[in-house]
Amino acid sequence: MSEILAGVGHATDDDPTAAGRRAARAARDDLGGEERIAYAFGSSEYDQTALLGGIEDGLDCPVVGCSTAGEIARAQSHTESVVVLALAGDGIRPGVGSAPEFAEFSREAGMEAASAAVDDLGDGPVPTSVSASESGRRRWYPKLLVNAFGPGLTGSKEWALIGVQDALGWAHVSGGFAGDDWKLDTTWVYRDGEPVEDSMTVAAMDVDVKTGIGVANGLRETDHTFTVTSAEDNRLYELDGKPALEAYRDRYGDRVTQEHFLMTHPLGTDDDGEESHIAMIADVDEETGSMIVGEKPLEDGQKLTVMDTSADAVLDGVETAIDRALTAAGGPEDIAAVLVFDCNCRWFHLSNEETRNAELDIVRERVGPDVPVAGFYSYGEIATPNPLWNDDPRSLMRQDVHHQSIAIEIITNEPL
Incomplete structure (x- = not known):
C-alpha cells in the first residue's frame, strides 16, 4: 500500500539562517522518513537568501515555496516566522520546475515551469487523472497534483495559471502568489535553493493516493449592482452611463478611494459557476474617473456586484472550502497532510491572531x-x-486565481 509521511517545522529565530535550519530540521524529525519534497513559506522580514540557506542545510530534497504575508504552522497563524512542510513515502513522486521573466511573459513562465516539473518526474508521461468505481459510479481523482507559486506584485496571475494548464492539458492545481508582509514592495519565490523576484516555480507530484482541493471566500453579494457601459481590457471607464469612479462615489462617498474600502469590497463578476468570480479593484484614477478591476477583460453590458462580508461569513467560507476538499478526496479517514493558502485580505475581517x-x-x-x-x-x-x-x-474546465479566498489541499493515505 502506498503511503505518504508528512512533517512540519516552524521557527521564529531572529537570525534567518538559524530559523531556516531549525524549521527544516524540525520538519525532518517530525517526518519519520527520507524527505522527497519540502514546502517552505517564510516571512519577508528575513533575509531570504540566508533563510533558504538554512533550510537547504537541514534538508536533502527539492524545496519550493515563497515569501509570505503570514505563515500557517500546525494549524496556527503566525507572522515573522518560517514554516516547512516535508513529505516522504512511496505514495508520491515529485518533480520541480521553474521559469524566469514572469513580469513580462507570465503565460510563458507558467508553461515552462509546469513543463519542466513534469520533465523532472522522468519515466514518461503521467496521466492527470484516474477513475475509480465507488458506490456504483465512476469518480475521478487527481493522478498529477500540482502546486504553483509566483510573484505577488508583478505580472499576470491569471495568465500564469493559464500557462500551467496549457502545458499540462488539465491538472489539479493549488498554491498561491508570494507576499511581503503588507509592504507591497518585493516578493520572492523559492527556486533551486535561491529566492528570486521574477520567476514561477511549479511542483508536480505523481500521486498514488486520493487528494482533493477546495476553495471558497465567504463574500456575500450586496444590493449594489452596476452595469458596465464603457471598458477597455480590465480598465473600467463607465458604470451605468457615468464615469466609473463617479458612479461608485454616488453609492459610497469618498471612501471609495481608500485602500481599506477597496480591499474589503471587491466586485463579483458574471460567472457560469455557482459563485461569482471575485475581482479586486486594483487602482482608481481620479483624473480620468476610471478604475482597474482584476485582470480579466471587462465587457459592455456586464454586471458587477459589490461584495461584502463579515467575520462570521469568512468562517462560513472556511467550512465550505474544507468540506469541498474532503468531498473531492473521497471523504477520507486517513489524511496525511493539509496545505492551506489563505488570502491576506481576510485579515481585515479576522483582525487578530485569535480570530x-x-x-x-x-x-x-x-x-x-x-x-x-x-x-x-x-x-x-x-x-x-x-x-x-x-x-x-x-468543472473540468474551471481554472482560476482566487481573491479574498481560502484554498485547501488534502493529501490522504487512501490508495487510488
Whole structure:
C-alpha cells in the first residue's frame, strides 16, 4: 500500500539562517522518513537568501515555496516566522520546475515551469487523472497534483495559471502568489535553493493516493449592482452611463478611494459557476474617473456586484472550502497532510491572531488533531477544484486565481 509521511517545522529565530535550519530540521524529525519534497513559506522580514540557506542545510530534497504575508504552522497563524512542510513515502513522486521573466511573459513562465516539473518526474508521461468505481459510479481523482507559486506584485496571475494548464492539458492545481508582509514592495519565490523576484516555480507530484482541493471566500453579494457601459481590457471607464469612479462615489462617498474600502469590497463578476468570480479593484484614477478591476477583460453590458462580508461569513467560507476538499478526496479517514493558502485580505475581517486561528480551528476540527497542517497568507490563491464536490463535468474546465479566498489541499493515505 502506498503511503505518504508528512512533517512540519516552524521557527521564529531572529537570525534567518538559524530559523531556516531549525524549521527544516524540525520538519525532518517530525517526518519519520527520507524527505522527497519540502514546502517552505517564510516571512519577508528575513533575509531570504540566508533563510533558504538554512533550510537547504537541514534538508536533502527539492524545496519550493515563497515569501509570505503570514505563515500557517500546525494549524496556527503566525507572522515573522518560517514554516516547512516535508513529505516522504512511496505514495508520491515529485518533480520541480521553474521559469524566469514572469513580469513580462507570465503565460510563458507558467508553461515552462509546469513543463519542466513534469520533465523532472522522468519515466514518461503521467496521466492527470484516474477513475475509480465507488458506490456504483465512476469518480475521478487527481493522478498529477500540482502546486504553483509566483510573484505577488508583478505580472499576470491569471495568465500564469493559464500557462500551467496549457502545458499540462488539465491538472489539479493549488498554491498561491508570494507576499511581503503588507509592504507591497518585493516578493520572492523559492527556486533551486535561491529566492528570486521574477520567476514561477511549479511542483508536480505523481500521486498514488486520493487528494482533493477546495476553495471558497465567504463574500456575500450586496444590493449594489452596476452595469458596465464603457471598458477597455480590465480598465473600467463607465458604470451605468457615468464615469466609473463617479458612479461608485454616488453609492459610497469618498471612501471609495481608500485602500481599506477597496480591499474589503471587491466586485463579483458574471460567472457560469455557482459563485461569482471575485475581482479586486486594483487602482482608481481620479483624473480620468476610471478604475482597474482584476485582470480579466471587462465587457459592455456586464454586471458587477459589490461584495461584502463579515467575520462570521469568512468562517462560513472556511467550512465550505474544507468540506469541498474532503468531498473531492473521497471523504477520507486517513489524511496525511493539509496545505492551506489563505488570502491576506481576510485579515481585515479576522483582525487578530485569535480570530485568524478560528479559521484554522475549523480546518483542524474537520481533519483531526494530529494531521500536519501548513501554509501561508498570500497575495492571490490558486485553486482548480476537483469536480467531485459538485459532480459537474463542466468543472473540468474551471481554472482560476482566487481573491479574498481560502484554498485547501488534502493529501490522504487512501490508495487510488
